[in-house]
Amino acid sequence: MPDIRAVLTDIEGTTSSIDFVKDVLFPFARQHLPAFVETHADDPEVQHWLHEAAKDAGLVEASRTEVIDLLIRWIDEDRKATPLKALQGMIWREGYESKAYVSHMYPEVAARLQAWHDQGLKLYVYSSGSVPAQKLMFGYSEHGDLTPLFSGYFDTQTGHKREVESYRRIAEAIGLAPAQVLFLSDIREELDAARAAGMHTTHLVRPPLPMADAGHPAVADFNAIQP
Ligand SMILES: CSCCC(=O)C(=O)COP(=O)(O)O
Numbered sequence: 082m083p084d085i086r087a088v089l090t091d092i093e094g095t096t097s098s099i100d101f102v103k104d105v106l107f108p109f110a111r112q113h114l115p116a117f118v119e120t121h122a123d124d125p126e127v128q129h130w131l132h133e134a135a136k137d138a139g140l141v142e143a144s145r146t147e148v149i150d151l152l153i154r155w156i157d158e159d160r161k162a163t164p165l166k167a168l169q170g171m172i173w174r175e176g177y178e179s180k181a182y183v184s185h186m187y188p189e190v191a192a193r194l195q196a197w198h199d200q201g202l203k204l205y206v207y208s209s210g211s212v213p214a215q216k217l218m219f220g221y222s223e224h225g226d227l228t229p230l231f232s233g234y235f236d237t238q239t240g241h242k243r244e245v246e247s248y249r250r251i252a253e254a255i256g257l258a259p260a261q262v263l264f265l266s267d268i269r270e271e272l273d274a275a276r277a278a279g280m281h282t283t284h285l286v287r288p289p290l291p292m293a294d295a296g297h298p299a300v301a302d303f304n305a306i307q308p
């Protein structure tokens with residue numbers, strides 16, 4: 082029997098629906114990004130991420146309008162670029178705080194996270210969304226504030242989700258051997274990378290997607306997982 086001490090979970094397609102991200106969060110960020118950048122132009126953190134976005138795109142001395150256009154294009158392309166994710170998180174905060182939306186969680190997720198927490202497992206998140214965006218997602222969920230259940234959060238500042246080294250870094254950061262961690266995701270390449278690092282893996286195939294064999298144990302929901 083594997084000695085699992087921690088569950089590391091993806092968000093989009095795993096705890097929460099892709100539709101919520103694509104139909105609610107992304108359009109909100111797209112709509113509010115131009116005004117957000119203009120009104121926060123003096124904020125050093127915003128300036129830093131605008132600069133990083135321009136640098137990633139190879140834009141030299143780009144105007145603010147050019148960087149805004151770039152970021153909107155990245156939203157439309159669902160680019161997992163760290164500067165975009167950081168800025169999206171700041172914009173989404175305004176949506177959560179103004180009650181424009183609450184985050185979607187699949188119906189069994191909150192109860193299973195609570196049960197795993199209560200049985201002594203440590204819970205962690207690893208998402209392409211920024212750590213502040215992850216905390217908002219679990220803090221303003223349909224099932225209330227789930228952040229007390231989590232021991233830590235990781236985003237692309239730790240490394241990209243399809244890279245083996247990212248999972249080694251996460252195991253080291255949480256002080257466990259990779260074999261003591263169960264990683265949950267809907268994306269095969271992420272599961273492959275986690276397994277190559279030595280983690281256990283479970284593939285979430287949320288209905289109505291047909292159950293597919295991606296080479297990892299596959300389940301339709303968290304009720305079928307027994308860490
Ligand atoms: C918590 S942020 C909202 C989702 C998001 O921006 C994203 O890129 C989700 O990526 P994931 O790695 O959770 O599939």
Ligand SMILES: [Mg+2]
Pocket residue numbers: 091092093094095266267268
């Ligand atoms: Mg996902």
